Structures are given as structure tokens and as C-alpha cells.
Amino acid sequence: MISCAYVTFDANAALDDERDVALAAWAEAGIEGTPVVWSDPGVDWSRFDAAVVRSVWDYTDRRAEFLRWAERVEGQTRLLNPAAILRGNTDKTYLRDLAAPTVPTHWSADDLPHWPEYVVKPAISAGAKDTIRTADRAVAEAHARSLESAGRTAMIQPYLDMVEAEGETSLLYFNRRLSHAVRRTPMLTPGKSDADNARAVVREPAPDQVELAEKVLAAIPQALLYARVDLVRLADGAPAVIELELTEPYLYLRYTPSAPKDFALALRELVAG
Numbered sequence: 001m002i003s004c005a006y007v008t009f010d011a012n013a014a015l016d017d018e019r020d021v022a023l024a025a026w027a028e029a030g031i032e033g034t035p036v037v038w039s040d041p042g043v044d045w046s047r048f049d050a051a052v053v054r055s056v057w058d059y060t061d062r063r064a065e066f067l068r069w070a071e072r073v074e075g076q077t078r079l080l081n082p083a084a085i086l087r088g089n090t091d092k093t094y095l096r097d098l099a100a101p102t103v104p105t106h107w108s109a110d111d112l113p114h115w116p117e118y119v120v121k122p123a124i125s126a127g128a129k130d131t132i133r134t135a136d137r138a139v140a141e142a143h144a145r146s147l148e149s150a151g152r153t154a155m156i157q158p159y160l161d162m163v164e165a166e167g168e169t170s171l172l173y174f175n176r177r178l179s180h181a182v183r184r185t186p187m188l189t190p191g192k193s194d195a196d197n198a199r200a201v202v203r204e205p206a207p208d209q210v211e212l213a214e215k216v217l218a219a220i221p222q223a224l225l226y227a228r229v230d231l232v233r234l235a236d237g238a239p240a241v242i243e244l245e246l247t248e249p250y251l252y253l254r255y256t257p258s259a260p261k262d263f264a265l266a267l268r269e270l271v272a273g
């Protein structure tokens, strides 16, 4: 029996509604999964064959501590995804270095472009936290300045209204194999809550989306147990990356019957070789 830590966080782990379905699929694949809180200092990580990073949803306010944790754990067991991936992926400045089309982004509160509507978000964030949408350039600039004065990197983007029409498409890969894709709920429309991050509809990805997602993943040399490539379309219809989620993506496991098993078999492949 393979033994893996299912790495979660302390504040209300019940928020993670994918844990039980994942652990059940792991068990069927011969993997005993134990939920473990990443920041618990008493854990002997060496007793696991691997530690699988999942719902570590409190890392955004303590990223340095989280990355130190990842490096320490990697000295004791197989960490998936690997620490180098977590380091590069927890700060959205990685988008600048992606060899693929991304959402147009202005990286400073100075000299904002003129766009009909703006999204302003911090580079280190999840769940649209501290993110605003506004048509007012002065309001966008003020939010970017407030992020910068708190020592954060601001990202200013045009608001892409296609997220409310065609919608954002997330492609889910386990050990680099496409498992499924979903159409996400737009998060910057009125009345959205954290729970809407987990609301989606299964969809067949278009060939140009699969091609772009796989090009992005092919440029990454490390093992990738899980990867979520979030895509939008620009005004000319071309697909573009809005986010590459290699740290703690929600996996939409309950949306496709085959997804939990795809995840478990990928884990077994990587750990058992």
C-alpha cells in the first residue's frame, strides 16, 4: 500500500469538498491518503511516500513560510507538485515569462492604459481576493497604488466580458494527461462568493485551447501531478492564459465520473514509478 499525505490547511478543512472524493479514489487505486495540515509542526513527513499539495488555501498571506515548508518537506518525501513549481507558481509574475499568449497586463500603477473597463489584482492572490473591476481609470489606479504601497505587485488588465458569455475554460491535467475541462463561473459580476469558484459546467475544450494548454505544460520540466490551465479568449478570438494553476487548484473532481480515478492513477504512476 502506498501512503500519501493529502495536504490541507487548518482553518475549517471542511471547506475542501473534494477531499473525500479524492481519498476514496486514492484508496481504490491502492493509495492510503491521510489528511495533514501543512503548517502543523508535529508532522513526520518522511513517513509518507509522497505529500500531495491540495487545499492549502491560507498560503497567500504567508507565502514565504509556505515556500520554506515546501522545501523542508521535499527533503523528507516526494512533494507534488514539487517545491520549485510552487515557488514559481504562487506569484502571477510568472505570466510575464510564459511562452504563450496571456491576458494583456500592465504591471504598474503608473501610466495606466485606456481601457473601457479594468481589473486590478495583486500578483499573489487566490479566489479573486483584493481584486476589483471598475470602469473608472482613477479608481483602478488608486487600487493599484494601494497594493503597491502595501509592498505588493499590482496587475492591471482590461476586463474581458467573454468570461460572462463563452466563459473561462479550465483544462485539468493529471500527470500531463487531459482529464476534463469546465466552463467557470465569472467571479467579478455582482453577488459572487468564494463558493462560486467551485461552480462550473463540464465542457469539451476546443482544439486551440488544448493546443495552447499543452504548449504551456510542455515548457515545464518538473513532474506535474495536477495542472489547471485557465483560458480566456482575446478580442480577436485567440485563446490566452489568464492563470496557470499548479499550486492548489480546485480540480472539479465531482463534475466528471472519471476525474477522481484519473487523479488517483496519475498519483500512483508518479509515486510507484
Ligand SMILES: Nc1ncnc2c1ncn2[C@@H]1O[C@H](COP(=O)(O)OP(=O)(O)O)[C@@H](O)[C@H]1O
Pocket (backbone or CB within 6 Å): 103, 119, 121, 125, 126, 127, 128, 129, 131, 157, 158, 159, 160, 161, 163, 168, 184, 185, 186, 187, 188, 230, 242, 243
Ligand atoms: N481581466 C479579467 N477579465 C474578466 N474577468 C477576470 C479578469 N481577471 C480576473 N477575472 C475574474 O476573476 C477570477 C479570478 O481571477 P484570476 O486571475 O484567475 O485570479 P485568482 O483565481 O488567483 O484569484 C477569474 O476566474 C475571472 O472570473
Ligand SMILES: [Mg+2]
Pocket (backbone or CB within 6 Å): 127, 230, 243
Ligand atoms: Mg483563477
